[in-house]
Amino acid sequence: MTQFNLDQNHSSIEFSVKHLMVSKVKGEFTDYDVQATGDINDLSTIQVKASVKVDSIDTNNGDRDGHLKSADFFDIEQYPEITFVSTSVSETSITGELTIKDVTNVETFNLEYNGIQKDPMNGNAVTGFIVTGSINREKYGITWNQALESGGVMVGKEVKFEAGIELAIAE
Numbered sequence: 001m002t003q004f005n006l007d008q009n010h011s012s013i014e015f016s017v018k019h020l021m022v023s024k025v026k027g028e029f030t031d032y033d034v035q036a037t038g039d040i041n042d043l044s045t046i047q048v049k050a051s052v053k054v055d056s057i058d059t060n061n062g063d064r065d066g067h068l069k070s071a072d073f074f075d076i077e078q079y080p081e082i083t084f085v086s087t088s089v090s091e092t093s094i095t096g097e098l099t100i101k102d103v104t105n106v107e108t109f110n111l112e113y114n115g116i117q118k119d120p121m122n123g124n125a126v127t128g129f130i131v132t133g134s135i136n137r138e139k140y141g142i143t144w145n146q147a148l149e150s151g152g153v154m155v156g157k158e159v160k161f162e163a164g165i166e167l168a169i170a171e
Helices: 062-069
Strands: 002-006 012-019 023-029 032-038 047-053 081-089 093-100 103-118 125-136 155-169
Touching: 023 062, 032 155, 081 103
Parallel strands: none
Antiparallel strands: 002 032, 002 155, 012 023, 012 155, 032 047, 047 081, 081 093, 093 103, 103 125, 125 155
8 A cells, every 4th residue: 555645735626605695705724635546547446535624714804814713604613624535536536525514525526637656856756636526614604604795605605715735646
């Protein structure tokens, strides 16, 4: 069984959510860890554990980031991490238990496997995946919103995300 080590310098976790029903706000998490083991030649053997430090949320607006960290949204004092533990991996999808604010739901996300390359800078073998999908934030107790005068709400329920993950293959 091979161990894969996260290369955070070449990885990212980004998200977007509708704002005022007409546009979207983008952000990212900058502090996270991904641990994976298995046989890269048989993706069904891959097991993944990921954790995200919610305090690392960055939407390029300090006031908004502060609000997202508050009890209205993530409540980072009580729930400092988001976790994901895979239950199955295929060529096109990854399924697992996503936990946000101590609420766990099984979610399936799209998976794009990008093969293996040798890093010319250090000679290490690396592999990469892009995981995309969306979740309903209200299923995780993140329900804050504000009704708009013209109808609709300030913040959309659906949060879309993309995680580009590069992993060094341990020998």
